[in-house]
Amino acid sequence: MDVPVTDPRKTTAPADPTAQNTDQNTDQPSVRSVAKSRRAALIGALFLMATSAIGPGFITQTATFTAQMGAAFAFGILASILIDFAVQLNIWRMITVSGKRAPELANLAIPGSGFVLAFLVILGGLVFNIGNIAGAGLGLNVLTGLDAKIGGLLSALFAVAIFLAKRAGAVVDRVVVIAGLVMIVLTVIVAFISQPPIGDALRQTVLPDEINFATITTIVGGTVGGYITYAGAHRLLASGTAGVEHVKEVSRAAFNGILVTGIMRYVLFLAILGVVASGVVIDTTGAAANPAAQAFQAAAGEFGLRVFGAIFWIAAITSIIGAAYTSVSFLPVFSKKIVGRTADLATIAFIVVSLAVYLLIGTAPATLMVFVGGFNGLILPIGLTIFMYIGWFRGDLMNGYRYPKWLLIIGTLATLLTWYMAVMAVGPIFALLTL
Template sequence: MAMDPTPGAKPVSFAASRRSSLVAAIFLMATSAIGPGFITQTATFTSSMGAAFAFGILASVLIDFVVQINVWRMVSLTRMRAPELANAALPGSGHLLAIFVIFGGLTFNVGNIAGAGLGLNALMGLDVKWGGALSALVAIGIFSSKRAGAAVDRIIIVLGLVMIALTAFVAWVSNPPVGEALRQTVMPDSINFATITTIVGGTVGGYITYAGAHRLLDKGVHGVENLGAVTRGALSGIAVTGLMRYVLFLAVLGVVASGISLDVSGQAANPAAQAFQHAAGELGLRVFGLVLWGAAITSVIGAAYTSLSFITVFHKNVTDQIRNRGTVVFIVISLAVYLSLGTAPAALLVFVGGLNGLILPLGLSIFMWVGWTRADLMGGYHYPRWLLVLGTITCLLTWYMGYKSIGPIFAFLSL
């Protein structure tokens, strides 16, 4: 029998492919979570709560950890997308989940367009409504052009690195009270459930919960044999998101602690931009505007495309062409809603995070049901009891936080 002339070539190739898929999934999750909503929510709550917001960040990271570990692992083990898994476990629940995720994705996209408007306002002084409209058209053009899309992907990586460097610089220059922040991370003076619900929703709510897991599924990284890699990928994504949120919090905290008051509710309010301008001057403001706009543009495309991936639960034979057209329509509808609202863009970005935080418990409840009662869907795999216990506690906590937060979250629409 002839031997393979290059023994081990296929395993190495698969390992490289798996690493590439994991990096892509981590990047997708992190960039989805570190969008205009993430930036504006952090600046808004740091401005209003000061160092006490540090506890909210810690709580959000811990909740993110439990949610993503469970979702990524169960999607990998069952080899099913979230709505398909939900229907298999509880008939009809997948359709309900899809409706809520698509609706949540629509609100996310309205906020993303608002964020793009804020970005162009900081970059060029353009009116936020005109900036949002122009950005939505640019997003449609990028999505419709594969060549432009590939170029933007590379540009966004560069902008992401610029954002990290600029945020770290501002955190250093603004000289935040680090000791007080560390104390209140574990011993807060006050706890605000609406704040935690909002930043959890902005980081891991709605479609973001499933974006990375579905990406791995599409790339063939699934099954028990890949469980360790999937778990490490989820942890890496959470770590990147958590670190960025804390550094951004310190950057804004330094500005706020110096006595600067940030506008968080006016029609042209852009609290994060104000903080960056104060710490890094006019150049810092313009660079921040470019980064915010870039993050918003990719979030507009990503939220629309990922949200519409859930429509396959209603009809299996949805072609790529139909989904692509639907993505364009989704962006247009998001723009129309944004233009019709009188809510300040910054307040809108906070609201959409909160709304998706209210949606989060529904999907998590279904996944916990699968973990406790449907080992058959996971090929008989004995799911770790400690993860199920943590997941169930987190699920109950998110329901409670949602109940306590409904009023304050919807109040942002009146700003």
């Protein structure tokens, strides 16, 4: 999937290999083609980040915490969105301006730190992907009645087929954009049907009745932490969108991606809140509990249950793609040979390993999905600390770009906040493994 990254110090667009560059007239289609390709890559990166951020784990976490906290969980959603802005605007800009993937850039700034970051992200991505495949199987089970393990197998094979395509990057871009739009529309329909108490939700978004740091850390980890932080930026590098000259379009894409993700998070929360506020009791503790499915069925009956199946499968399949692609994009720090078609094959192997573990352990319970989000929330401040160090003290890695101080300030505040939340939440998060 990866293509060579253009030299960030060059301001000329990469040549179109299909163009007959014999005169200025034939050069024009090449420019249009490059511009169109870059726009597609930006939109693809936007939706890859957005759909990766809203996987089956996040949906399960949202249903679980909304059932437990009610409208007060709106504050957790807001916190995740604000942290997302501070994280993604910095990470996307640093990676694309430098023209280097996260672990490579980290190693240049602090020798050895890139290897540690890569190990943690790949480990978190692998655990996440097991849950993603389980979620895909569960989604197909609800949607079609197909056995969950068979559904997980078919979903994983679908993801493998995407990476077998000759132009896998372009296929990934199209799949995540279409799937993301469908998921948003279906969730809005259920939110409209469930009729949530919007006034109370808006009030508690800024003035919550309770604040739970373990909950916020888990939801932040499930939608910002781990591989999700780097998904969009690494996709842009693979498409050749790197360099100081692309700062504005990269920042715009990051902002729009966070906006899309934020809207989707809040709409999903409202859909489930409407059910909880109506007095329906949602089981969040049983071994076979599926809080989100219960909420959607309570909101819209059989139709709601089928919609949940569709949303859950779409969220899962796009997250399988995002987790596998982004995790493998960290492997070149260990071996420079893992590029191009070799990277595609490594991505397929990553999916197959995740599938094998899923088939051996069975469907992941809701508790596992919540734990994985919390685990990635613990990884998040480690990566952020490295990148804030780069921003403040290693401007020489930015190819002459003068990094905005205001962006570093909000990034640093987000880093301190995620460290505080991680320390406060580490005990409760690992306690989930004993449930």
